[in-house]
Amino acid sequence: MRILGIDCGTERTGYGLIESDGRSHRMIVAGSIHTSPKQPLEARLLVIAQGLRQVIQAHLPESAAVEAVFYAQNVKTALRLSHARGVVLLTAAEAGLSVGEYSPLEIKTSVVGYGRAEKQQVKMMVHSLLALETLIESEDACDAIAVAICHATRTSTALRIGVAR
Numbered sequence: 001m002r003i004l005g006i007d008c009g010t011e012r013t014g015y016g017l018i019e020s021d022g023r024s025h026r027m028i029v030a031g032s033i034h035t036s037p038k039q040p041l042e043a044r045l046l047v048i049a050q051g052l053r054q055v056i057q058a059h060l061p062e063s064a065a066v067e068a069v070f071y072a073q074n075v076k077t078a079l080r081l082s083h084a085r086g087v088v089l090l091t092a093a094e095a096g097l098s099v100g101e102y103s104p105l106e107i108k109t110s111v112v113g114y115g116r117a118e119k120q121q122v123k124m125m126v127h128s129l130l131a132l133e134t135l136i137e138s139e140d141a142c143d144a145i146a147v148a149i150c151h152a153t154r155t156s157t158a159l160r161i162g163v164a165r
Contacts, residue, residue, distance in 0.1 A: 022156020
């Protein structure tokens with residue numbers, strides 16, 4: 001299955017597309033969509049939507065996955081993140097993609113095996129699981145791939161359990 005993982009943000013929205021059978025994963029593309037903090041929020045959201053549409057049209061994922069809303073101490077930051085997530089969810093829905101949402105704890109547990117793992121541990125495991133020879137420079141893209149890997153493993157496990165019953 002082709003899964004588009006998305007790490008939402010108003011300044012940088014990371015994306016990573018993998019091909020996976022739930023056990024082995026292969027990266028197809030990864031990157032990030034950058035917006036200017038000098039632009040009004042609505043213009044930045046438009047850039048995010050347009051960038052995701054291009055990725056979806058170019059690579060034809062079968063599903064998408066995003067990080068679920070988490071607690072943030074800064075209310076302004078949480079609201080901006082929610083706007084970006086809304087655009088991401090809408091863009092995925094427009095493309096007819098089913099969307100999985102996972103907490104940071106679920107993502108880290110799926111990728112590292114420990115829900116309180118540090119960002120560097122997640123990055124190392126993403127590179128290891130994908131058997132990459134070169135590092136993914138963008139932290140946002142790496143986080144997006146981690147979300148996609150989480151979705152792949154969760155979906156595969158759910159299918160295996162369903163088949164076993």
